[in-house]
Amino acid sequence: MGQGKSQFTEEELQDYEDLTYFTKKEVLYAHQKFKALAPEKVGHNKNAKLPMLKILQYPELRVNPFRDRICKVFSSSNDGDCTFEDFLDMMSVFSEMAPKAVKAEHAFRIFDFDGDDMIGVSDLREVIERLCGPELKLGDSEIQQLVQNVLEEADLDDDGALSFAEFEHIIDKSSDFCHAFRIRL
Amino acid sequence: MSGGNSKNKARSKKQEGWEEAGGEFYQELYPGGEQELFDNLQRADAAKLATLLPSKQARNTTTVKRARSQNERRQSTFARTTQSRDIHLSMLPDLSENLSNEERTWEEIMQIKAMPVPMNQKRERKARLQNATKLRLQGFEQLQWRQRKVWHRFRIRFSEIVGKLELWQSPMREIEGKFGTGVVSYFLFLRWLLFLNIAISMLIILFMILPKTLLTEAESTCEDYSDNSTECCSNYYLTKNLSDSNVFLDVLQGTGWMERTILFYGVYSDQIYKYYVKNLFQSELYFNMPMAYILVAISWVLLSLIAIVKTAAKGFKERLVENEGQFYKYCNLVFGGWDFCIQNDKSAKIKHKALYNEIKGYLEEEKYNEEKQQRTRESQILIYFKRLLINLIVFIILIASGVLIYFAFNYSTDRLSQPEQIIETNTNFGNINVTHAEKLTLSLYKEGGMFFEQLENTLLEFLPFLCIVILNLIVPEIFSYLIPFESYTPAHVLIISLLRTVLLRLSSLAVLLSQMYTYVRDNGFVCSYVNETDENSSKLDCWETYVGQQLYKLILTDFAVQFVTTFFINLPRAFVARHTNSRCFKIIGEQDFYLPKHVLDIVYTQTIIWMGSFFCPFLPIIGTIFYFLIFYIKKFTCLTNCTPSPVVYKASKSKSLFMSVLLLGFIASITPVAYSVAEIFPSINCGPYRGYNNVWEFVIETFDGFPFLIREFIFRMGTSTFAVPAFAVLLFFLYYYWAVAAANRHMVTVLKNQLVLEGHDKQFLLNRLSAFIRQHQKRCERRNRASFADDDSIRQSSR
Numbered sequence: 001m002g003q004g005k006s007q008f009t010e011e012e013l014q015d016y017e018d019l020t021y022f023t024k025k026e027v028l029y030a031h032q033k034f035k036a037l038a039p040e041k042v043g044h045n046k047n048a049k050l051p052m053l054k055i056l057q058y059p060e061l062r063v064n065p066f067r068d069r070i071c072k073v074f075s076s077s078n079d080g081d082c083t084f085e086d087f088l089d090m091m092s093v094f095s096e097m098a099p100k101a102v103k104a105e106h107a108f109r110i111f112d113f114d115g116d117d118m119i120g121v122s123d124l125r126e127v128i129e130r131l132c133g134p135e136l137k138l139g140d141s142e143i144q145q146l147v148q149n150v151l152e153e154a155d156l157d158d159d160g161a162l163s164f165a166e167f168e169h170i171i172d173k174s175s176d177f178c179h180a181f182r183i184r185l
Numbered sequence: 186m187s188g189g190n191s192k193n194k195a196r197s198k199k200q201e202g203w204e205e206a207g208g209e210f211y212q213e214l215y216p217g218g219e220q221e222l223f224d225n226l227q228r229a230d231a232a233k234l235a236t237l238l239p240s241k242q243a244r245n246t247t248t249v250k251r252a253r254s255q256n257e258r259r260q261s262t263f264a265r266t267t268q269s270r271d272i273h274l275s276m277l278p279d280l281s282e283n284l285s286n287e288e289r290t291w292e293e294i295m296q297i298k299a300m301p302v303p304m305n306q307k308r309e310r311k312a313r314l315q316n317a318t319k320l321r322l323q324g325f326e327q328l329q330w331r332q333r334k335v336w337h338r339f340r341i342r343f344s345e346i347v348g349k350l351e352l353w354q355s356p357m358r359e360i361e362g363k364f365g366t367g368v369v370s371y372f373l374f375l376r377w378l379l380f381l382n383i384a385i386s387m388l389i390i391l392f393m394i395l396p397k398t399l400l401t402e403a404e405s406t407c408e409d410y411s412d413n414s415t416e417c418c419s420n421y422y423l424t425k426n427l428s429d430s431n432v433f434l435d436v437l438q439g440t441g442w443m444e445r446t447i448l449f450y451g452v453y454s455d456q457i458y459k460y461y462v463k464n465l466f467q468s469e470l471y472f473n474m475p476m477a478y479i480l481v482a483i484s485w486v487l488l489s490l491i492a493i494v495k496t497a498a499k500g501f502k503e504r505l506v507e508n509e510g511q512f513y514k515y516c517n518l519v520f521g522g523w524d525f526c527i528q529n530d531k532s533a534k535i536k537h538k539a540l541y542n543e544i545k546g547y548l549e550e551e552k553y554n555e556e557k558q559q560r561t562r563e564s565q566i567l568i569y570f571k572r573l574l575i576n577l578i579v580f581i582i583l584i585a586s587g588v589l590i591y592f593a594f595n596y597s598t599d600r601l602s603q604p605e606q607i608i609e610t611n612t613n614f615g616n617i618n619v620t621h622a623e624k625l626t627l628s629l630y631k632e633g634g635m636f637f638e639q640l641e642n643t644l645l646e647f648l649p650f651l652c653i654v655i656l657n658l659i660v661p662e663i664f665s666y667l668i669p670f671e672s673y674t675p676a677h678v679l680i681i682s683l684l685r686t687v688l689l690r691l692s693s694l695a696v697l698l699s700q701m702y703t704y705v706r707d708n709g710f711v712c713s714y715v716n717e718t719d720e721n722s723s724k725l726d727c728w729e730t731y732v733g734q735q736l737y738k739l740i741l742t743d744f745a746v747q748f749v750t751t752f753f754i755n756l757p758r759a760f761v762a763r764h765t766n767s768r769c770f771k772i773i774g775e776q777d778f779y780l781p782k783h784v785l786d787i788v789y790t791q792t793i794i795w796m797g798s799f800f801c802p803f804l805p806i807i808g809t810i811f812y813f814l815i816f817y818i819k820k821f822t823c824l825t826n827c828t829p830s831p832v833v834y835k836a837s838k839s840k841s842l843f844m845s846v847l848l849l850g851f852i853a854s855i856t857p858v859a860y861s862v863a864e865i866f867p868s869i870n871c872g873p874y875r876g877y878n879n880v881w882e883f884v885i886e887t888f889d890g891f892p893f894l895i896r897e898f899i900f901r902m903g904t905s906t907f908a909v910p911a912f913a914v915l916l917f918f919l920y921y922y923w924a925v926a927a928a929n930r931h932m933v934t935v936l937k938n939q940l941v942l943e944g945h946d947k948q949f950l951l952n953r954l955s956a957f958i959r960q961h962q963k964r965c966e967r968r969n970r971a972s973f974a975d976d977d978s979i980r981q982s983s984r
Contacts, residue, residue: 019298019307023345059362063533065523076303085304092298094525102299107520109301124519128544131522133537138544145548149515156937157944170516177521179366184358184526 007031007046020092022185027088030185033058034087042084052080055087060183065130069110094183103181104171108164118161121147286320288330295337352376356820362528364778364829365536367839369526371780374843375819378791379812381492385485385798385805392477393802394447400458400472422726422870423452434643437741439734439801448737448803451730451871453478475873475883482799482862486855489795493848500841518543535829572671579685582663586656586689587696593652594700597645649700650742653693657789658750661686661782680842683781687846690789691853694796697739698857701732705865727871732861733801740793740804744811747786751818751826759826778827783819784843790815792850799858 008016008028016027035042038054052071061067071080074090082090092098093106113123124147132138138146154162154170162170171177294314297307322330348354353376361369423445435441445452458472522540527533644651664685668678705728725731755776762774794808863881867874874880888896901907 015308015311017341018294019304019311021298023341025345059528060525063527063530064525065537074303076305083304089304093301099299102301105301111520127519131519131537132541132544133534135534136537136541138541142545142548146515146519146544149551150519153513154516156940157947158941159944159948167520170513170520173513174517174521176517179370180521180524180526182366182525184361 016088020088021095021097022088022092026185030088030091031084033185034084047084049077049081049083050087052082055080055082065133066110066127069113073106073109091183091185094181095185096182100171100178101168103178104168105164107171107177107181108167111167118163119167120161121151124150124162286326287322288326288333290314290317290319291330291334352379353816356816360820360823361524361526363532364823365524365527365532368778368780368823370839371783371843372816372819372823374784374840375787375812375816377496378787379809379816381489382791382794382805382809382812384488386809388481388485388488389798389802389805392481393453393474396458396472396474396477397447397453400460402454402456402458418870419455419875431639434639437643437738438646439737444730444734448801449727449730449733450800450802451727453802453873455873455875476887478873479862479880479884481802485798485805489851493844493851497841497844497848500844515547518547532829568672575667575671578667579664582660583689583692586660587692589656590649590652590693590696591700594649594697597648598704600645601642647738647742649697650739653697653739654742654746656693657690658746660689664689679781683785683842683846686781686785687788687849690785691792691850694792694853697735698796701735705731725868727868729800729868729872733797733804736793736797736804737801737807740790740797740807740811743790743793744815747815747818751822755822755826776827777829778823780839783822784839784846787812787815787819788843788846788850791847792854795851795854796858799862 008031013024013027016022017024020027022030031042031046034050037057038048038050041048041050052068052075055071056062056067061070064070068080070090071082072078074086074093075082076086093102108119111119111123111127113126114120125143128138128143128146151160151162154166156166156169157163294311297310297314300307300310302310321327353372357369357372360372432442435443439448443449447453454474456474458474459469460472461469518540522543524536527536661682664682668682671681673681705725708725708728758774758776760774761770762776765771765774790808790811794804797804862879864879867877867880869875874883877883877886888899891899
């Protein structure tokens with residue numbers, strides 16, 4: 001802890017505490033975790049920008065099927081490379097303290113692969129394929145069926161895609177989402 | 186500074202484009218936003234029109250809190266699309282428009298964290314907010330704001346400390362990483378039970394054990410043993426010599442010297458203690474032990490009930506919401522399917538597989554339902570017949586296990602009291618010995634009985650409990666083997682097998698209790714003095730203590746079996762499974778973490794604790810220790826012995842399931858205790874209620890001692906003049922809420938339909954609009970061409 005403290009001024013910590021769902025101690029702990037990903041680089045510059053591959057070494061992200069999307073969504077340069085601040089943002093959203101609405105917002109962006117602010121059929125297919133993993137493949141007709149079912153459930157305005165409002169509506173009703181969309185620091 | 190300022194800036198930027206087009210006319214027609222909108226509409230192709238709709242942009246206008254930061258949010262999410270950037274510029278809020286005071290600024294800063302923008306933007310915004318001119322709060326408001334800030338700080342620090350103290354954080358994380366949130370919710374439940382037991386233990390330690398050990402009892406004197414007064418009998422009971430027996434076995438059985446400790450009901454006094462606190466109070470202080478005993482019991486019952494109901498209500502609410510959104514099961518699966526906590530390659534693979542299976546299962550279920558409607562009558566009848574048959578088998582198994590326990594209990598009590606009678610004729614030591622067990626061990630000891638004989642007796646003592654525990658191990662396996670024949674849906678399989686197992690456990694407990702009850706009824710209520718002089722009897726001196734001992738033994742057995750199965754059966758199995766390639770061994774060895782079984786294990790322990798706490802006040806403390814150890818045992822089971830289960834356990838669903846099972850256990854355990862308190866004659870020799878007809882009589886007597894007004898008030902509460910109207914009012918409220926719920930449900934469907942209709946309307950209008958724009962564009966082009974032609978002609982004519 002003492003080592004980590006020397007890297008931040010009190011003011012910075014206060015900023016982080018105000019701007020994330022973490023306390024100062026947790027911020028320092030998060031920094032330790034971040035440092036563990038690339039000790040030399042971060043030791044040199046506390047806010048170093050780590051390439052996406054390095055960030056994906058983080059245990060929970062390593063096995064997550066949406067890992068690259070998560071990095072891209074949180075990366076301030078939009079290319080998946082994350083600075084410590086981006087990492088902190090990420091962890092803050094995934095923390096237990098973050099409200100459902102904030103999580104939903106980010107989840108929407110993670111699932112919106114093509115970035116058109118709608119979760120369309122192609123996005124849904126991608127999500128489902130990633131969920132099943134690289135080894136197991138659902139048949140085309142099954143995916144088709146599932147996408148159909150999802151849209152039937154949630155696409156209230158029948159435009160063949162989920163808008164954010166519709167997505168948030170789903171998340172609001174889903175009690176599992178909050179449990180699942182969480183990474184402990 | 187003012188709002189107009191920035192708006193103007195934005196507008197002027199826009200205007201440049203328009204001026205170039207020479208569209209000054211339009212500016213007046215479409216001032217501000219509309220003009221831009223039109224601009225955008227013209228540029229946009231029809232497909233992208235949809236993204237320009239306000240509903241797509243105003244995310245969450247509903248929540249007041251977030252409405253303020255809304256514009257910022259929009260800025261970020263739409264930064265990608267250039268068109269919308271044009272729009273948001275004009276919609277940017279004016280920070281300076283309404284000069285905010287310090288408190289509001291602070292509130293806004295606190296809300297920045299909810300915005301989905303990178304940290305540096307957040308920081309900028311914070312700095313901007315901090316540097317903006319703001320009103321200083323005056324006087325009382327300032328004070329209030331300061332207080333709020335301090336409170337906020339304090340809460341953060343407090344949560345930090347609590348977070349550090351939180352029990353078992355890192356094991357939970359480890360489990361979560363390997364097994365996902367469903368299994369962790371089980372461990373959270375275990376922790377919850379631990380805390381509940383700690384709370385109950387605190388009550389008992391504070392109000393029963395401490396007074397008992399610290400305060401000295403007044404000596405009661407007994408003049409004449411021949412008359413059966415309470416003093417004499419209890420005096421006799423408490424001074425009997427018990428020193429001579431095997432300490433180890435006593436600890437296991439709760440007999441011998443253990444019987445006379447604070448562990449059991451028997452030693453608690455029926456007196457009102459008198460004591461002085463030096464230098465504090467002049468007068469004597471009183472501590473009414475019987476009153477404390479019953480009050481503590483009532484309060485832990487209430488405490489448990491409230492704790493369960495409160496936790497269950499939370500889960501129930503979630504369940505209700507979910508049930509209404511029954512239609513969302515596919516969405517739930519797709520968007521909430523992945524556990525982001527998983528961090529281990531193997532469990533990730535299993536999770537993928539589980540999700541794959543679940544998706545397949547859902548799709549197949551749909552097919553199954555379709556088929557079900559087409560299912561022929563004969564096959565349906567066949568299935569019902571099968572189910573009936575299997576239910577019959579289950580019923581028979583349940584009855585058989587009940588009978589087995591019955592016989593085991595009878596056998597053990599018979600065998601234990603047989604030698605006693607033979608020996609007792611030989612021993613004429615007037616004032617030794619208490620219960621049959623001690624008599625037995627003692628007399629065997631006296632006769633130079635061998636150790637293995639003692640062991641045999643211990644085994645006999647434990648026979649019924651071993652029987653119960655082994656049945657609990659084997660029968661659920663049979664049930665789980667039977668259930669696939671019944672072709673239920675997976676969700677039903679879980680609930681039905683859980684229900685059957687619960688039934689088994691509770692019925693075995695019930696048989697045990699009824700056996701104890703008959704035994705107590707026949708042998709319970711005798712003065713120990715008479716008991717001792719009457720040589721041929723195997724009567725109980727203190728039946729409450731006896732019941733306490735039985736439950737104490739039961740909980741010990743239960744714990745021992747859990748320990749043994751984990752470390753001596755399942756561990757070798759897991760070891761075999763890991764180090765062999767043979768398929769046969771793999772099948773024997775591999776075990777997945779079957780959640781319902783483990784839930785039942787701990788719920789069962791808790792049921793015993795509730796049942797026994799009145800007779801053995803130490804039980805919650807033992808339970809606390811056990812739960813602490815069980816956590817590690819279960820963690821070991823989970824992490825070392827088991828592989829992640831191919832069934833997906835949903836955290837939200839399992840929680841309410843645990844609570845309902847626990848509630849069942851609670852009712853099943855409290856009912857017999859309540860019965861014994863209200864109906865059964867307490868033994869004369871021991872305990873706080875010697876001399877009363879039943880425990881409740883004491884409560885009534887105390888109640889009679891209250892001041893008249895209170896008594897009258899409570900009495901009136903009990904009469905029909907109060908109860909009937911109260912009941913009616915409650916019914917009325919119930920009806921009211923039911924009606925409100927029904928109306929809401931109706932409203933939900935109406936609104937949903939409306940939403941769908943609006944969606945269609947929107948589609949229609951959008952199509953119309955895009956068609957119109959296309960037409961308009963064409964017309965413009967034509968007109969432009971025409972005007973160019975005109976210009977040309979004018980130019981030519983001017984020449």
